[in-house]
Amino acid sequence: MTLLHTIWLIAITAEAMTGAIMGMRRGMDLFGICLVGTVTALGGGSVRDVLLGHYPLVWIEHPEYLTFTIGAAIVTAYAAKLVQRLRQAFLLVDALGLVAFTVIGCNIGLEMGTHPSIAVLAGVITGVFGGLLRDVLCNEVPLVLTSELYATVALITGALYVGLISLGVSIQPASLIALSSGFLLRVLALKYKWHLPRFIDANPSE
């Protein structure tokens, strides 16, 4: 599980940076930037744990992780131009984070003995709700609900992982298969601008 943990640390750092960038765009001060960064990085896991009743939350048991997210937010605030220039690298790290968050979330659902469908959902919530809370705090319609194949990647990664575990595959190979498949799908979706069908209401009068 050490590989997954390392990916997770990289992922919360990257997610905190996306939160910090969004906070800066809304004119937030340094505290706001750190808070939005931290919520983006750790909010998905926190929502999952609160919904599952899985206490204590990760960052309450291990406050040292907060130094990653707060540090990443501060660095972003003072080196924004540099961070912006690394945008391509960012999207890749973000994709890695999404699938890592999802697999970790699925694991927690499985450990708690929930129904497999809830384990998948625990993964999706972990992957998606950080960005969702970031957008709510920044007064936006959540991006993950509108224009990206983001949540779908989490759903497929989670379903693949929980499916493999249910078939008796052990954690290590199941993680690797789910992580690499999900990552590949996300990168392809970004490259070819895939998205789910949308249904703009033709008749908005009500």
Next chain:
Amino acid sequence: MTLLHTIWLIAITAEAMTGAIMGMRRGMDLFGICLVGTVTALGGGSVRDVLLGHYPLVWIEHPEYLTFTIGAAIVTAYAAKLVQRLRQAFLLVDALGLVAFTVIGCNIGLEMGTHPSIAVLAGVITGVFGGLLRDVLCNEVPLVLTSELYATVALITGALYVGLISLGVSIQPASLIALSSGFLLRVLALKYKWHLPRFIDANPSE
């Protein structure tokens, strides 16, 4: 309690549809529509359970309910014109859902041995917070807080139900009286456009 449970299933389906319609209007993709639909249907009960510490949440113990909300959201996405045409029927089902959610929420508060006022509040939260979360996700000032007598119906239904139970009336007749009174009040409020006083600030300079 079977009648109440049947009403509840109809209600989460109807609520998921109102969430899906709002999500479509915000240009969400199919995942976003399903998520907003599900949050609208099950969010009120989830907020109640998290605040009361009442675990596990309903949909985590019974993931089969998610098929109702996700199914309703998908049907709405592909049959939006039809759903829109049924608007009158919708409002009635929604009114039924509101009072059913409220009575169910009151019951959970009472079962947990909370103070009667908190049992009423548990009902109101169950009835109102689904729509409130839907509007926050869709970046709106929550409709239930502004223009409808919605929350007041929940409050009166809940107070009536908890009051009858406190007076020793058994669950079955208390439910029926509270459900029918609340439903009638909601329908009358819709028909005659009743609303609570509003207090638009005459002096918004600050």
Next chain:
Amino acid sequence: MTLLHTIWLIAITAEAMTGAIMGMRRGMDLFGICLVGTVTALGGGSVRDVLLGHYPLVWIEHPEYLTFTIGAAIVTAYAAKLVQRLRQAFLLVDALGLVAFTVIGCNIGLEMGTHPSIAVLAGVITGVFGGLLRDVLCNEVPLVLTSELYATVALITGALYVGLISLGVSIQPASLIALSSGFLLRVLALKYKWHLPRFIDANPSE
């Protein structure tokens, strides 16, 4: 602790009033005004308790506190002009509330045996999240994250309090020192318009 409790009661009343004023500006009805007022006053402590798994929540165990917040909201709705004229007094009570919320939140973290950094964070969450939820419900980018030294005051107050306790100072003097220092800092920040650095993105194209 009686002084702190008295300050807390004054503080939730004042916070409920700020929430009610914001709700009125958004055209909410009386129910919405009461709900936003109550969420502003008790939301910070509720978020803290849910994240820490600290049950039952204060207002569920002591529903009588809801009469303070709902009463304050109703008074504000019907006497808005008067409340607006007391704006200076308000800011002082609000500052007192912020530091009282923070010290109380730190205490709960310490009682639960969390790491000192989490105890400080529990204080900051208690102080800041009420206003944050108010602004999310009113569809605003949270004020506490953008334009005020509000959150920083909570952070310094909390760090000072937890630091003093860790050094063996007893609760009474530690509270007094933290409360008075935090209050003074907030008043000075208001008077001299201090704020943290902001980082408006120079290059918002993405």
